[in-house]
Amino acid sequence: xxxxxSKRTLANGLDVIVHEDHRLPMVAVNIWYHVGxxxxxxxxTGFAHLFExxxxxGSEHHDHGYFPPLQRAGGQLNxxxxxxxxxxxxxxxxxxxxxxxxxxxxxxxxxLPALSEKKFSNQRDVxxxxxxxxxxxxxxxxxxxxxxxxxxxPDHPYHWLTIGSADDLRAASLDQVREFFQTYYHPANASLSxxxxxxxxxxxxxxxxxxxxxxxxxxxxxxxxxxxxxxNATLVLEDRVELPRLYISWHSPAMFASDDAELxxxxxxxxxxxxxRLYKSLVYERRVATDVSAYQHSREMGGLFQIASTASxxxxxxxxxxxxxxxxxxxxxxxxxxxxxxxxLAQTEAQFIYRLQTVGGFGGKGDQLNAYNxxxxxxxxxxxxxxxxxxxxxxxxxxxxxxxLVHAPSVSLSVVPKGRRDLALPGAEEVHVS
Amino acid sequence: xxxxxSRLPVPGADRPFHxxxxVRRTLANGLELRAVRxxSVPVVSIVLVVPGGSAVDPAEAHGLVSITAGLLDEGSRGxxxxxxxxxxxxxxxxxxxxxxxxAVVVGLTTLDxxxxxxxxxxxxxxxxxxxxxxxxxxIRNLRLERLKQMKDHAGALAERAYAxxxxxxxxxxxxxxxxxxxxxxxxxxxxRAMHAAMFAPAGSTLIVVGDRPEEQLLDVAAKMFEPWxxxxxxxxxxxxxxxLPPPARxxxxxxxxxxxxxxxxxxxxxxxxxxxxxxxxxxxxxxNSVLGGDFVSRLNTNLREGxxxxxxxxxxxxxxxGIGPFVMQTSVGTEVTGSAVQESHAEILAIADARPATPEExxxxxxxxxxxxxxxxxxAGQVARSVAQLALxxxxxxxxxxFVPRLARITADDVSAAxxxxxxxxxxxxxxxxxxxxxxxxxPGLGLGPHQLLxxxx
Numbered sequence: 001x002x003x004x005x006s007k008r009t010l011a012n013g014l015d016v017i018v019h020e021d022h023r024l025p026m027v028a029v030n031i032w033y034h035v036g037x038x039x040x041x042x043x044x045t046g047f048a049h050l051f052e053x054x055x056x057x058g059s060e061h062h063d064h065g066y067f068p069p070l071q072r073a074g075g076q077l078n079x080x081x082x083x084x085x086x087x088x089x090x091x092x093x094x095x096x097x098x099x100x101x102x103x104x105x106x107x108x109x110x111x112l113p114a115l116s117e118k119k120f121s122n123q124r125d126v127x128x129x130x131x132x133x134x135x136x137x138x139x140x141x142x143x144x145x146x147x148x149x150x151x152x153x154p155d156h157p158y159h160w161l162t163i164g165s166a167d168d169l170r171a172a173s174l175d176q177v178r179e180f181f182q183t184y185y186h187p188a189n190a191s192l193s194x195x196x197x198x199x200x201x202x203x204x205x206x207x208x209x210x211x212x213x214x215x216x217x218x219x220x221x222x223x224x225x226x227x228x229x230x231x232n233a234t235l236v237l238e239d240r241v242e243l244p245r246l247y248i249s250w251h252s253p254a255m256f257a258s259d260d261a262e263l264x265x266x267x268x269x270x271x272x273x274x275x276x277r278l279y280k281s282l283v284y285e286r287r288v289a290t291d292v293s294a295y296q297h298s299r300e301m302g303g304l305f306q307i308a309s310t311a312s313x314x315x316x317x318x319x320x321x322x323x324x325x326x327x328x329x330x331x332x333x334x335x336x337x338x339x340x341x342x343x344x345l346a347q348t349e350a351q352f353i354y355r356l357q358t359v360g361g362f363g364g365k366g367d368q369l370n371a372y373n374x375x376x377x378x379x380x381x382x383x384x385x386x387x388x389x390x391x392x393x394x395x396x397x398x399x400x401x402x403x404x405l406v407h408a409p410s411v412s413l414s415v416v417p418k419g420r421r422d423l424a425l426p427g428a429e430e431v432h433v434s
Numbered sequence: 435x436x437x438x439x440s441r442l443p444v445p446g447a448d449r450p451f452h453x454x455x456x457v458r459r460t461l462a463n464g465l466e467l468r469a470v471r472x473x474s475v476p477v478v479s480i481v482l483v484v485p486g487g488s489a490v491d492p493a494e495a496h497g498l499v500s501i502t503a504g505l506l507d508e509g510s511r512g513x514x515x516x517x518x519x520x521x522x523x524x525x526x527x528x529x530x531x532x533x534x535x536x537a538v539v540v541g542l543t544t545l546d547x548x549x550x551x552x553x554x555x556x557x558x559x560x561x562x563x564x565x566x567x568x569x570x571x572x573i574r575n576l577r578l579e580r581l582k583q584m585k586d587h588a589g590a591l592a593e594r595a596y597a598x599x600x601x602x603x604x605x606x607x608x609x610x611x612x613x614x615x616x617x618x619x620x621x622x623x624x625x626r627a628m629h630a631a632m633f634a635p636a637g638s639t640l641i642v643v644g645d646r647p648e649e650q651l652l653d654v655a656a657k658m659f660e661p662w663x664x665x666x667x668x669x670x671x672x673x674x675x676x677x678l679p680p681p682a683r684x685x686x687x688x689x690x691x692x693x694x695x696x697x698x699x700x701x702x703x704x705x706x707x708x709x710x711x712x713x714x715x716x717x718x719x720x721x722n723s724v725l726g727g728d729f730v731s732r733l734n735t736n737l738r739e740g741x742x743x744x745x746x747x748x749x750x751x752x753x754x755x756g757i758g759p760f761v762m763q764t765s766v767g768t769e770v771t772g773s774a775v776q777e778s779h780a781e782i783l784a785i786a787d788a789r790p791a792t793p794e795e796x797x798x799x800x801x802x803x804x805x806x807x808x809x810x811x812x813x814a815g816q817v818a819r820s821v822a823q824l825a826l827x828x829x830x831x832x833x834x835x836x837f838v839p840r841l842a843r844i845t846a847d848d849v850s851a852a853x854x855x856x857x858x859x860x861x862x863x864x865x866x867x868x869x870x871x872x873x874x875x876x877x878p879g880l881g882l883g884p885h886q887l888l889x890x891x892x
Contacts, residue, residue: 023473023474023812024451024808024809024811024812025448025449025450025451025808026808026809026812060439061439061440062442065730065735065739067728067729067730068730068798069442071728071729071730071798071801071802072797072798072801072802073445073801073805074448074801074802074804074805074806074807075805075806076806076809091809092445093445093448093449093805093806093808094446094448094449095445095446095447095448095449096445096446096805098443098445098446099442099443099444099445102437102439102442102443103442105437106439110439121742122739122740122741122742123742124742125741125742125743125767126738126739126742126744126745127745128767129698129742129743129744129745129765129766129767130745132697132698132765132767133698133744133745133765134745136697136698137588137696137697137698137700137765138587139583139586139587197449209437210437213436213437240586240695241583241586242582242583242585242586243579243582243583273519273523274515274516274519275516275519275520275523280516283576284515284516284572287572287575290576290579290580290583310583312575312579313579313582342524343520343523343524346523346524346525346526347523347526349526349545350525350526350527350528350544350545351526353475353476353477353526353545354475354477354528354543356475357474357475357477357812357813357814357815358812358813359812
């Protein structure tokens with residue numbers, strides 16, 4: 001199984017990947033810049049994402065909003081930033097492909113002349129509101145920040161979340177925008193995919209035409225950092241919530257590294273669906289929790305394996321903590337059953353097929369080609385990615401559980417209602433985030 | 435190879451697109467079948483639309499329809515919920531039970547080779563759910579705890595309070611999840627009676643979409659669903675309860691739900707407006723696009739891109755079988771709450787009065803809505819959901835083909851007329867969920883009269 005494609009690299013280093021799918025009269029343009037919040041420094045957090053906002057405010061030859069011409073052409077568009085990368089996409093009617101490429105190439109090549117203090121301060125206000133809406137004003141919204149801060153030392157780029165600190169955002173300056181653009185936004189640090197109703201040769205010609213003349217830009221040094229917990233930590237965060245919730249977090253393998261797929265499978269066995277071990281035990285049978293979730297959050301420099309569960313009214317987080325660690329230990333001792341693996345594979349197989357349904361947008365085929373190209377250095381990694389899950393054995397899953405979870409330190413975070421620190425795990429140390 | 439950067443390339447002509455062809459069949463038991471052949475990856479989508487929804491909830495039992503729907507996959511034909519979940523997982527199925535205001539929708543997407551199994555699973559939970567006491571208690575408790583958690587969520591508080599102030603005791607005046615008090619009083623007998631009354635083949639529509647000939651899709655579906663019979667003992671329910679007119683004048687002009695220490699104020703501005711059946715639907719789509727439906731809309735351009743008050747603002751004509759609301763929603767910084775409310779009112783007022791939609795704005799909205807229209811038919815699931823909308827609102831099978839030509843006939847004058855008719859400033863209700871102590875001072879200046887404090891009860 002594959003996303004059929006061809007790839008060429010332009011002389012300036014821009015990777016171009018083309019996938020033909022003519023079912024809809026639409027083309028998906030997707031571009032990844034290999035830069036994210038992990039390229040930031042302490043005191044300047046939140047910058048990569050703030051920068052993404054500025055990419056929609058116009059460039060030298062079209063110094064107006066980025067949305068109107070594309071929207072008028074019937075296009076849809078968006079962008080997003082995470083720790084490792086920033087992506088931008090448009091899905092446009094086939095006849096508007098030139099327009100989309102003109103616009104993408106203009107902001108890759110000519111963003112700075114159109115920048116102004118006014119745009120910058122406006123988008124900073126927008127981002128501060130995004131932060132309030134999605135983190136500060138949302139129940140449990142600050143838990144992720146507290147956990148990242150506890151899992152990684154202050155100088156490690158995964159110490160902060162992509163949204164950044166409000167103080168750093170307020171202190172950001174236009175000069176930093178210029179420097180950031182010059183360092184990271186150029187062809188040699190990007191990957192462009194065109195997926196959908198387009199002829200491959202024509203697509204490569206257009207890519208060359210619009211992007212080929214842009215200078216390659218400086219080589220970007222890969223960020224490298226290691227993180228390790230010295231010992232278990234137990235933390236408590238007060239929040240405006242009704243029910244206490246427990247988070248447990250471990251360091252885990254990087255994306256596509258050995259044990260990454262095993263821990264994905266383990267997360268599913270623990271909490272995916274009613275038949276998963278922890279849902280069945282905590283929510284379905286004992287009814288001590290209202291929800292439980294686990295996931296292997298893998299990134300370029302390393303992953304986090306996290307389990308979260310909200311206590312039913314009157315149930316102590318200690319009880320959840322014990323139950324979760326017991327279930328993890330049990331998986332370490334015996335691994336998933338053959339039946340669990342078989343059920344998981346049926347779902348994995350379907351999920352990979354579902355991923356072939358859309359050409360564009362977040363998670364569409366164009367986005368996947370760029371993800372594989374950027375993180376696995378091979379846009380054709382789809383089938384190998386899938387194969388990783390078919391290769392998981394019970395023994396290997398158990399070994400991964402023992403190595404990364406059972407025999408490794410973790411951070412436990414209790415999020416409790418304001419003034420109810422007594423509901424946290426015993427001995428929890430108070431943390432403050434804002 | 436040089437590019438002309440002095441002007442934007444002009445898009446070429448649109449390639450023609452053939453919208454889904456719907457093939458119908460009516461079974462002897464009254465169930466309507468609709469099939470669409472969708473040539474794509476080997477995925478099938480099954481959607482059953484049962485009209486009614488939470489608008490049918492008895493006045494003393496808000497949340498009944500939703501919990502009844504929610505119990506469908508909590509055990510069936512004598513097997514446990516776990517056994518059922520296992521069977522869905524083993525076909526890689528994605529099951530979705532949704533109780534909206536107007537309908538209960540059961541959706542299942544799976545791989546083509548599991549089409550028959552998937553249909554059997556949908557059939558089983560709709561016709562033979564266990565509705566057992568232990569499962570009922572478990573699910574009701576989970577829902578009560580979810581309601582408790584919603585008290586922490588500004589958006590959920592706003593949804594709940596806004597439905598109540600706009601609609602009062604009208605069937606659209608409560609959320610489908612219900613309230614703590616109502617859900618506590620719901621019994622398993624209520625659920626069983628609601629299931630018997632609600633889930634009947636006559637009036638329901640089953641939609642099947644996949645890469646097989648339509649007749650084959652229909653044959654397989656017919657074979658599975660032909661034996662379905664309505665319960666003999668069913669007490670009648672009024673599936674048209676929502677067609678009752680809502681209160682024309684709001685009971686509250688300016689409402690506040692207090693959330694001390696909130697980082698933002700959650701806003702709702704709007705009024706009850708129109709039913710989905712209004713002939714002005716295409717004009718309202720364009721009006722909405724210009725006013726607040728798109729990123730480039732007037733409201734988003736002003737409040738986000740101009741003033742930085744918010745991460746984003748949206749409007750919608752949430753048209754339903756009965757009269758649905760027009761609502762603007764956004765979250766804004768606490769300190770700019772008063773100004774954001776004022777700007778919002780000014781934009782809504784202007785489009786219905788001093789600054790009507792220009793031909794240029796109408797052209798952009800039309801282009802955006804029409805040229806992007808095929809995008810909504812990419813996956814089997816999207817096609818099935820679109821056909822479900824036709825079924826729910828009694829729209830013709832030619833609807834998708836007719837959509838763009840109908841939209842193309844709308845002029846700037848039509849949009850202005852629609853704005854004057856459907857946006858009535860003195861009927862607007864403004865709701866703020868935020869830190870009352872901090873915003874209190876800015877409220878009198880809004881010209882909306884004294885504010886009314888609303889409780890956060892859920």
